[in-house]
Amino acid sequence: xxxxxxxxxxxxxxxxxxxxxxxxxxxxxxxxxxxxxxxxxxxxxxxxxxxxxxxxxxxxxxxxxxxxxxxxxxxxxxxxxxxxxxxxxxxxxxxxxxxxxxxxxxxxxxxxxxxxxxxxxxxxxxxxxxxxxxxxxxxxxxxxxxxxxxxxxxxxxxxxxxxxxxxxxxxxxxxxxxxxxxxxxxxxxxxxxxxxxxxxxxxxxxxxxxxxxxxxxxxxxxxxxxxxxxxxxxxxxxxxxxxxxxxxxxxxxxxxxxxxxxxxxxxxxxxxxxxxxxxxx
Numbered sequence: 135x136x137x138x139x140x141x142x143x144x145x146x147x148x149x150x151x152x153x154x155x156x157x158x159x160x161x162x163x164x165x166x167x168x169x170x171x172x173x174x175x176x177x178x179x180x181x182x183x184x185x186x187x188x189x190x191x192x193x194x195x196x197x198x199x200x201x202x203x204x205x206x207x208x209x210x211x212x213x214x215x216x217x218x219x220x221x222x223x224x225x226x227x228x229x230x231x232x233x234x235x236x237x238x239x240x241x242x243x244x245x246x247x248x249x250x251x252x253x254x255x256x257x258x259x260x261x262x263x264x265x266x267x268x269x270x271x272x273x274x275x276x277x278x279x280x281x282x283x284x285x286x287x288x289x290x291x292x293x294x295x296x297x298x299x300x301x302x303x304x305x306x307x308x309x310x311x312x313x314x315x316x317x318x319x320x321x322x323x324x325x326x327x328x329x330x331x332x333x334x335x336x337x338x339x340x341x342x343x344x345x346x347x348x349x350x351x352x353x354x355x356x357x358x359x360x361x362x363x364x365x366x367x368x369x370x371x372x373x374x375x376x377x378x379x380x381x382x383x384x385x386x387x388x389x390x391x392x393x394x395x396x397x398x399x400x401x402x403x404x405x406x407x408x409x410x411x412x413x414x415x
Contacts, residue, residue, distance in 0.1 A: 152216075153219070160179065163175050163176060163179075186220065186224070187224040187226075190220060190221065190224055190226055191224070191226060194208075194221075194226050194228065197211075208228055212227065212228065212229070219294075222294065222295045227295075231258055231261070231293055231295065231296065232255075232257075232258040234292045234293040235255060235258055235263045235289065235292070235293050235296065236255055237292050238285075238288035238289045238291065238292035238293060239253055239255055239265070239285070239288065241288045241292075241404065242284045242285055242288045242402070242404070244404055244405065245284050245402050245403060245404055246267075246269075246284070250269050250386055250387050250388070251267060251268060251269035251388070252267075252268045252269050253265050253266070253267055253268070253285060254266040254268060256302070260297070261295070261296060261297030261298065262296075262297055262298035262299065262300060263289070263293075263296055263298070263299050263300070264300045264301075264302070265285070265299065265300070265301045265302070266301070266302040267301060267302065284402040284413060286299070287318075287402075287413060318404070318411040318412070318413050319336050319337060319411060319412055319413075319414055320409055320410065320411050321334060321336060321343075321410050321411065321412055322410075323343055323345075323350060323410050326343060326344075326345045326350070327345065328345050328346070328347070328348060329345065329346065329369065329371075330344070330345060330369065331343070331344045331364075331365070331367065331369045331374065332344075332365075333355060333365035334352075334412075336412055336414045337414050339354070339401075339414045340354070340355040340356075340363070341353065341354060341355055341401055341412065341414075342354075342355045342364050342365050342367075342374075343403070344369055344374065344385055346369075346371075346372050346385060346386060347372075349386075349405075350403055350405060350410060351385050351386065351400075351403065352400070352401040352402075352403040352412050353385070353389055353398045353399060353400055353401060354398065354399040354401060356398075356399065357376040357378060357379060357381055357398075358381070358383070358389070358391060358395065358396035358397055358398050358399070359376060359379050359381035359391070359395055359396065360376065360378050360379040360381070362376060362377070362378035362379065363377075363378075364376060364377070364398075369385075372384055372385055372386050372387075373385070373392065374398075381393065381395065383397065383398050385398075388400055401413065401414065
């Protein structure tokens with residue numbers, strides 16, 4: 135099986151470089167010795183920002199309406215990372231923060247559901263979203279990793295202006311999470327039959343992917359008990375048995391050990407419109 139990197143496009147990279155350049159130049163103003171020069175430069179930055187705000191406000195006003203072409207134009211603008219950032223900076227983003235948080239959660243619900251869990255949006259107030267983990271995610275030892283690897287990534291993509299996050303039902307993981315998240319990667323898992331297990335390497339991370347009752351689940355290829363590889367393990371129904379130490383893990387229940395020991399390290403996997411993506415470093 136192969137993996138295709140969903141990394142940034144050239145335009146995205148150019149935009150990131152531009153943002154970094156603006157930040158660098160702004161920081162340089164702090165060390166300008168001449169107070170008149172520094173104040174003039176800061177006034178210039180403020181004036182340019184205000185000019186952008188007024189221009190964007192007029193542009194958004196011109197695109198306001200329910201006509202299909204106006205809706206499509208707004209969607210095109212908000213899908214552009216640079217434009218979306220400017221709209222967020224000036225408080226002109228057309229979709230309310232609470233709606234964007236809800237959209238982000240809807241994207242990760244299939245992953246949480248595959249582990250018998252769910253996430254509820256309690257509310258958004260003063261820029262802080264309050265969530266509640268339910269099902270097998272509530273109080274689960276891997277829930278902190280779930281947040282790091284899936285929910286926070288989705289929120290960063292849909293609601294980067296969110297100031298904070300409070301979660302009910304999350305507990306610290308028993309050990310540091312070794313597989314962090316930086317981006318989603320599309321993988322080819324079409325050849326995995328129902329009830330079968332396959333090994334997969336994504337960006338240097340060794341994973342095992344199982345198809346159970348038609349759904350896909352992904353884990354680090356390392357037994358939580360002995361650390362040995364799982365790719366040659368026996369999968370009976372929903373239970374995977376480590377070929378080295380015989381430890382058994384319930385995959386749909388977040389890889390929990392049937393003996394009550396450590397659980398497997400889950401990897402976020404989302405299947406959408408025929409495409410399968412995993413979140414890896």
